[in-house]
Each structure stands twice: as structure tokens, then as C-alpha cells.
Ligand SMILES: Nc1ncnc2c1ncn2[C@@H]1O[C@H](COP(=O)(O)OP(=O)(O)OP(=O)(O)O)[C@@H](O)[C@H]1O
């Protein structure tokens with residue numbers, strides 16, 4: 001009897017952790033990119049829009065071709081294109097980054113809705129793949145990315161399956177996190193990015209190309225937001241719903257602050273928020289909150305607000321945080 | 335000193351630079367030799383910083399030629415300058431506060447290209463520091479450092495980039511006397527190594543302490559270059575200001591009146607949340623200057639902020655003109671007529687992106703005649719500015735100039751003018767809390783500010799003066815309170831004490847038993 005309860009508990013925990021990692025990876029990818037953009041001084045409120053565009057394209061491409069890799073690349077490319085618009089507006093034209101970002105989010109949401117609208121969608125799919133059967137074109141879902149078990153590591157009880165029986169994008173996210181952390185703090189280009197976000201005038205005077213760095217960081221942010229969107233669809237919830245990002249882009253933005261602009265802390269935070277999302281699903285499955293599901297659905301956002309408020313005090317006290325030149329356009333004087 | 339042509343490190347010929355409305359450099363000639371410390375003197379706004387900014391590649395000259403080690407060069411940016419071995423430490427620090435010392439020092443270097451070897455760089459920086467008798471933790475973050483240490487980092491940065499031509503723009507204005515002496519020893523060592531150093535300062539005794547030659551600028555022109563052996567204090571001052579300067583202040587003896595500011599057993603926390611003031615009891619009366627002497631970082635900043643309502647006290651009382659204003663917030667203090675000259679003009683004293691006229695009403699803009707029912711009367715604001723610019727001889731093309739474009743000393747004058755002369759209706763302040771009020775000011779302006787403080791004292795104001803300059807404290811104060819680790823070590827009269835006694839108290843080595851209020 002006791003053993004059975006334990007077994008059920010372990011299984012529940014395993015499943016919970018596994019979906020925590022999956023939900024967290026969406027946020028992780030988007031927030032990693034935004035960390036780089038903000039470290040260089042560019043605030044990108046377009047993350048949400050770039051994610052949904054990434055999700056929409058991964059849906060269309062997998063449906064039309066069944067090629068996951070192609071879907072991911074196209075999703076990243078399209079989101080990068082949106083990031084390029086943001087970069088031109090905020091770096092070259094020096095206009096307000098908040099307005100530009102929000103506009104891109106609205107545009108992305110609209111565009112993704114339009115492209116996936118059944119009639120439009122069928123046209124697009126047919127154009128990509130003329131031999132696609134009509135019945136396929138009306139599908140809302142595609143096969144999920146396959147899980148790959150890592151030998152040995154996946155045998156570790158509970159955490160093994162949660163972290164090492166997952167799909168390729170999740171494994172890539174582990175590597176990416178460490179790599180981006182290392183690059184930001186241990187390499188010269190990383191130092192240049194951080195300095196540009198703190199004091200662009202000084203970096204410029206020392207021969208560092210402020211514009212180039214800000215462009216690259218912003219585009220990287222866009223590419224990763226696109227990857228996050230692609231993962232959301234093909235790696236996590238492979239069922240197309242309009243607006244399926246559901247504000248995750250904004251949670252990712254909060255996460256960047258929560259993580260004090262460090263990739264490693266972004267990872268920890270992403271799993272924390274991912275855990276809240278997973279918990280909310282589990283509770284729903286267990287039959288909680290059936291009378292007013294809105295309250296459960298609010299959980300991730302409420303957590304975001306609470307954590308941010310608690311943290312802001314700590315950050316002011318320790319003086320860590322906001323890149324000094326964040327959201328301030330740079331123009332060479334004289 | 336060897337002044338043969340082969341020893342010329344830098345030669346600037348006929349440099350002209352103008353800004354809208356100002357001719358900042360007017361056919362300036364300047365030469366720097368190997369192994370010399372060349373002092374650059376001049377009034378506020380004379381064009382010293384501009385000239386050096388040109389050499390450092392921050393500004394492009396309108397006319398003129400620059401030769402470095404005999405070769406004509408074009409210096410388009412500081413990166414170019416560093417490449418030529420020219421490094422500059424600015425009047426206002428240019429470091430990235432959340433980054434470490436190492437990160438600040440190596441920023442902009444071209445090698446190693448990709449992976450940073452922070453460990454090795456840290457080692458080299460420590461070595462470099464110890465060569466000049468300094469100690470610094472390469473992994474400390476800039477915001478954790480004192481002004482003196484920041485200065486050190488700036489110099490290390492320049493040296494680490496391999497510069498042998500050093501430009502130091504008023505490096506001593508934020509240093510304690512001890513730190514200044516330390517800096518001078520290091521500079522002499524660098525001179526022996528054959529480096530050339532340009533040293534900008536307003537303190538004549540410093541020119542005599544380390545300079546080999548001196549160039550004096552006035553209104554954009556060079557009025558004289560001479561070797562130190564031929565120079566005298568009076569002569570240099572006269573060249574700078576264009577008239578003889580008195581180095582003595584006439585101080586009338588007046589009888590102090592009622593207490594204006596009373597601090598009773600005040601405790602307060604510092605920036606990092608640790609106790610900074612531990613039981614301070616002081617009184618400042620009408621017609622009296624109370625000087626606060628101490629080594630920076632012993633609670634002066636917190637004390638000044640408590641006296642102006644900017645910092646909460648955790649225990650004790652603050653009374654102004656008999657009214658308890660403990661933790662009432664800064665506006666209550668402003669309405670009592672308290673003026674404040676803060677230590678860091680660019681951070682606390684000014685809104686650097688706003689113009690001179692706006693900065694000159696920042697303290698009183700909400701009161702008549704500057705505004706009526708929340709509407710600002712810009713004509714009055716401009717009139718006020720015109721008046722103060724004239725009175726305090728602020729060098730600016732007009733009152734609508736952005737404060738950022740003023741010279742360092744003139745920025746300081748804007749703060750001082752607002753605090754000392756900006757009260758509506760020409761009223762004098764009840765209490766002036768002045769931290770290093772003459773920091774960055776030339777001899778003429780220093781004299782004027784000190785005289786003004788004394789005149790207000792005679793007219794009934796109470797003056798609360800924080801300074802590291804013992805000479806200034808002794809000259810101006812009626813009583814001197816010495817602060818050490820957040821406590822008052824003693825209150826003495828300048829006529830009844832000595833630099834030595836005050837120095838001992840500043841170091842915490844002596845404490846008076848009886849402390850008269
Ligand atoms: N970027 C700028 N834009 C406009 N005017 C400027 C600029 N930089 C300097 N000036 C003007 O040039 C003149 C010379 O300024 P500079 O900073 O060289 O003086 P300084 O000799 O260094 O004075 P101080 O002792 O007060 O630092 C001043 O009148 C100043 O207002």
C-alpha cells in the first residue's frame with residue numbers, strides 16, 4: 001500500500017518535472033535572446049510577436065513538408081526579419097523602442113492569425129507543396145518532435161527522464177544557455193556587448209562598433225524568439241491555436257529582469273515559471289478550479305508580478321541590474 | 335629637464351576650436367617633452383579640457399596641427415589616441431560601475447581577440463599597480479570603490495593600454511590629501527620612466543609640488559609657458575585671472591546667534607545598509623561656520639544628507655529653527671531655507687541635460703515668483719539666470735546652453751550660484767550645507783565662493799561646511815568638528831588647535847573628553 005503511494009507520487013513528480021522543462025524551454029529560449037538584446041541596450045517588446053510568427057511558420061512548414069528542421073529554420077528566419085525591423089527603427093532611426101516593439105507584437109499576432117486562417121492557409125500550403133492532399137491542409141496538428149533518450153543519464157530516477165528524455169531543441173537549449181553565458185562573461189565580444197549596454201559613448205570612443213553590436217544582439221534575440229515559437233508548436237503543444245503564445249513573450253521579458261540579465265539565472269527562472277505553468281495544468285487535470293478556471297490560468301502571470309516586485313527591491317539594494325543605457329538610442333556627439 | 339627637439343613627445347601647433355558662441359581654443363601652442371610633468375593652469379572655461387580632448391581625439395580641431403614624436407598625426411578618436419600612446423583621465427570619471435576593475439581596464443584592447451584571460455589581466459594590473467605603490471582588488475566592482483580608487487583605475491587603464499603620454503584632468507579634485515601625495519609619488523616615478531604627463535589643476539601648491547613646466551591659459555589663449563623655477567604663486571595667479579589675487583580672507587568676528595540646526599544623538603545608515611552615523615550631536619548657530627573635518631567616507635556624506643532631509647535618521651532628532659523636522663523629507667527642509675551644495679555635482683547637483691536657466695531654479699521653481707499655481711513663469715526664470723550668471727561669472731554663451739556643455743568648473747558654479755543666490759526675493763539661506771564647495775573652481779571663483787559664504791555668515795546664515803581641505807576648514811570655520819567612523823571626535827576652535835591635533839582626531843587617534851555643543 002505505502003509502496004504504491006510512493007510509486008504513484010514518483011510517477012506524478014516525474015511527469016510534472018518533464019512538463020516543467022518543456023514549458024520552461026519556451027521561456028528559456030525567448031529570454032536568452034532578449035537577455036542579449038537588453039545587454040546591448042535594446043529593449044525588444046516585440047518578443048511575443050516574433051514568437052507567434054515563429055510558431056505559425058513552423059506549423060505551416062511542417063504541415064506542408066513534414067520537415068522539422070526546415071520548419072525551425074524558417075521560423076527563426078521570419079522572426080529575425082521582424083527583429084531587423086525593430087533594429088532599424090530603434091538603432092538606425094533612434095525612435096522609441098517601446099512603441100516599435102509593441103507595434104511588432106501586434107503585427108506578429110495579426111500576421112500569424114492571417115496566415116493560418118483556413119482559406120489563406122490552404123493557399124499557402126498548396127503553393128509550397130502542390131501535391132499536398134486537401135485533407136492534410138485542414139489539420140490543426142502535426143506530429144510532435146520525437147523524444148530522444150540519453151543513455152545512462154536518462155536512467156537517473158525522477159530527474160533523468162525529466163531532463164534527458166526530451167527532444168532535440170531542449171538539448172540544444174542546455175548547450176545554448178551555457179554557451180551564451182560563457183560568451184557574454186568570458187569573451188571579448190561579450191564584454192563589448194555588456195559595455196555597449198552600459199556606456200555606448202565610451203565603448204564607441206574606444207573603437208567598439210556600437211551599431212554593429214546592437215544589430216547583432218537584436219537579431220540574435222529575434223532568431224531565438226523564433227526558435228522559442230517553433231519549439232512551442234512542434235516541440236511542446238503541436239496543435240495550432242491562434243494566439244497560442246498566450247503572453248509567454250511578456251513572461252520571458254519579465255524573466256530577463258528576474259534573472260538580472262544572466263543566461264544561467266534565466267535558465268533557473270525559466271524552469272521556475274515553467275513549473276508554475278505545468279502545475280496549473282496538473283491541477284486542472286486533477287479537477288481543481290473547474291468552477292473558475294481563470295484563476296488557475298492566471299497563476300503564471302500572478303507569479304511573474306509577485307516575483308518582479310520582490311526582486312526589484314533586492315536589485316536596487318545590490319545595485320545589480322538594468323543595463324544603464326537600456327532603451328536609450330545612441331548617437332555619436334559633436 | 336632635457337628640452338632638445340628629439341625629446342618632444344607632443345607638439346600642438348596653432349590649434350583653433352570653436353563651439354557655437356565660444357572660441358574655446360584660439361591658436362594654442364603646446365609642447366610636451368619626455369620625462370616632464372607639464373602643469374596646465376587656467377580659469378574655469380579657459381579651454382584646458384577642450385585642448386586635451388583634442389589631443390585625445392574626442393574633438394577635432396577646426397585648425398592647427400598635431401605632431402606626436404615628431405610625426406604629424408590625425409587623431410580621429412580616443413582609440414587612435416591610445417594607439418599613439420596617448421591616454422586621458424577625465425575630469426568626470428568614465429568607468430562602468432557594475433563592471434569589475436579588470437573589465438574596465440581591458441575594455442577596447444585588441445588582444446587577446448576572443449577569449450578573455452581575466453586571470454592574467456588581473457595579475458598584470460596588480461603588478462602595474464604595485465609598481466606605483468598602489469593596491470587594488472582587480473575583481474572589485476567599480477561602484478564599490480572610493481573616488482581615489484576609481485581615479486587609480488582610470489590611470490591603470492591608460493597605462494595598461496600602453497600609454498606614455500598621460501593627460502590628467504584635475505585628478506586631485508576628488509582625492510584626499512593623503513591620496514594626492516600618493517598620486518604625486520607615482521607621477522614622479524612615471525616621469526623618471528620617461529613618460530610625459532599633462533597635469534591640469536587649480537591648486538597652485540600642487541603645480542609647485544610636481545610640475546616641471548607650466549602653461550597658463552586664459553580665455554582660450556596661452557598667455558605663458560615657463561619652467562617652474564621661474565614661476566611664483568602670485569605671478570601665476572595674476573596670469574590666470576588677469577588681476578592680482580588675494581590669498582588671505584578677511585574674516586570679521588561676529589557673535590553667533592540662535593541655533594539654526596540642531597542634531598541630537600543622530601544615528602543613520604549608509605549606502606550599503608550599515609550604520610554610518612553613530613550618535614552625532616551638533617549645533618550650528620546663526621552667524622557661524624561649523625567646519626566638518628574628516629577623511630572621506632567617515633560619515634560626512636550621510637551627515638550632510640541628514641542635515642538636508644535627504645537621508646532618514648534611524649534614531650535621534652533633527653531640529654531646524656526650533657521645529658522638529660526629523661524625517662520630514664527634503665521639502666520641509668527647503669521651506670525652512672536650507673541650501674545644499676552636494677559633493678558630486680554631475681550626479682546630485684545638476685540635471686546635466688537641462689539648460690543653465692533651468693538648473694538655476696531647480697530648488698525653488700515651485701515657489702513665487704518662479705511659478706504661480708503650478709505654472710512656471712519663464713521670464714522670471716531667465717531673469718534669475720541672467721542675474722546669477724553675471725554675479726557668479728559663469729562662463730556660458732547664454733543661459734539656454736545645455737549644462738553638459740559647460741566646463742567642469744562652470745558646472746560647479748551653477749550649483750553654487752543656485753544654492754547661494756537662488757532663493758526667491760534675494761533672501762539669504764538660513765543654513766548652507768556645503769560639501770567641498772570649491773571643488774574644481776579656479777582661484778578667482780574659489781575666493782568668491784569663500785567670501786560669499788563669509789558674507790552670508792555676517793548676514794545671519796548658519797554655514798555647515800564639509801571639506802577635506804584643512805586649509806579651507808581652518809580659514810573659514812568658527813568651530814571645527816572632527817568626524818571619524820560616524821562619531822564626533824571633538825569640536826575645536828581653529829585658533830586653539832593645530833593641523834596636527836585635527837589630523838590625529840581625523841585618524842581616530844585622539845578623542846576629546848568634553849565636547850562642547
Ligand atoms: N561640447 C561642448 N559644446 C559646447 N561648448 C563647449 C563644449 N565643450 C566645451 N565648451 C565650451 O568651451 C569653453 C572651454 O571649456 P573647457 O571645458 O575647455 O574649460 P576648462 O579650461 O577645462 O575649464 P574648467 O577648469 O572649468 O574645467 C567653455 O566656455 C565651454 O562652455
Ligand SMILES: [Mg+2]
Nearest residue numbers: 383425741742
Ligand atoms: Mg575642464
